[in-house]
Amino acid sequence: MVCSIVGLGLMGGSFGLAMRDYFDEIIGIDHNKHHCEDAINLGLVDKIGEFKDIEKSDVVVLAIPVKSIINSLQNISKLNIKKDLTIIDFGSTKESIIKNCPNSIRKNLVASHPMAGTEYSGPQAAIADLYKNKVMVVCNIEESGKIQRKRAIDIFNKLQMHIKYMDAKEHDRHAAFISHMPHIVSFSIANSVLKQEDKEHIVALAAGGFKDMSRLAKSNPHMWKDIFSENKKNLLDAVEAFESELKKAKEMIEKEEWDKLQEWMKMGNNLHKIM
Template sequence: MKIGCIGLGLIGGSFALSMKRNFSDVQVFGMDKNSEHLQKALTLNIIDQVLEESAWSEMDVVILSIPVDHASLLLQEILDKIHPQALVMDMGSTKGQLCEAVAKNPKRHQFLAAHPIAGTEFSGPEAAFDSLFDHKTMILCEAEHTEVSLLQIAKSLIAPLHMTLKYMGAKAHDKHLAYVSHLSHISSFMLGKTVLDIEKNDRDIFDLAGSGFASTVRLAKSNPVTWTAIFKENQEEVQYALEEYIQNLKAFQKQLETQNYKGIHQQLAEVNDLKPILNGIIKKEENGN
């Protein structure tokens, strides 16, 4: 089987490595607009050969892992050139605009919108590792529009990774991810910015920072190119999530101003209900790695 990976960063590179680990009969070809990434992927044996655009038609599976604001146009070009039995999967964090853009493409049935809930704050081929997807969740959007035989191929590739499959619509995906993923990255980036602004006038602030600060701003190390594209593509849902978050921050500020510590305690206690959920997430992360 020939697998073409377009985009060789953390996600694309890790998927390529996982395929090479689990399937002895695959040849992995790779393409990246960053020539340094492409060379690094070859050096690290993430890919076996460079993928030329002229060879797209030879691929049995094409994995698209590029910034989401460029995915729609490239996806159309790929679908135009693949052979009739080939499968194309994208691994982006937003699906609404992408699925809408490809909805009327004659080869829509050869496309599967996939989103692995896996990642780190690091980027580039050097950040890729073959167990990134192990025991994680894979969201498949609008899978009913993918040809059954090709959907089975996708599942067969995912099976050795022991991923939990979840199915949902593209718009529902974007709404939920705005809250549980995109908003947390905004919080991390903006907390980091706030502290950096203060640090200009107070050089001692980082000496006082502990593990709580480090864990909260960890996501601020994520790739700005990737996340600017995500916020752009999912602007509407992110705005809704951000507005609710801002209202909660304002309410907390008001409670402080009025010394309503009973109200603060009540809210904190209610949010403690997240403990079982967070513990489950942490345990799953530990098992996966």
């Protein structure tokens, strides 16, 4: 079986690294020449190809931003692809991708979102066990073809992932709470400290807690700008839900309602009972 990976960054590169044994050949496709060179040198793919190589592929993984996935799906629909081609996209929002997938290849597509990643990007950041034990969300699976479903599930099992099926709309809302809003919060923490005159002295005291809370602020701004714009409405809902809790806490602090604040924190402790 031949697999093409479009996008040789952290996600695509890690997929290649983990799946070298599974496929007979993995072809890497990326506009960025440096990424292509790195992918070969790091052994993430067997060779570098071009978009038309999808025609000889059995599986294609689209590990690129949502807008580029939508473009790629349009372009794939114009290729002379194998009838049973399985297209797996790793887009971080799912509704717009599914809505914009050409009908002629809708059965080929298995719309997926791996809940995995690090704050680093690019092929150099690829790691073989990025996906291991992580959740793979598969959206609107009933719209995918039988052969494609089976193939994708086999691949996700090979990656040792936990598969969760979900409606695309629901996924996009959940992703806003679990991932997109926390990124905005982490960047807000980073910037609030950087605005302080004595920022160097402040960060000199950083321990594990602060490092955790500011880690997401290392993320790639270009990539995240696109994710935020794709999920604007859900993101704003999640930011507002967060803001409302912060406002409550601030008011209790201002009014010195310490016991009430303690109850509010006790409620927060419950998160870890369901997670």
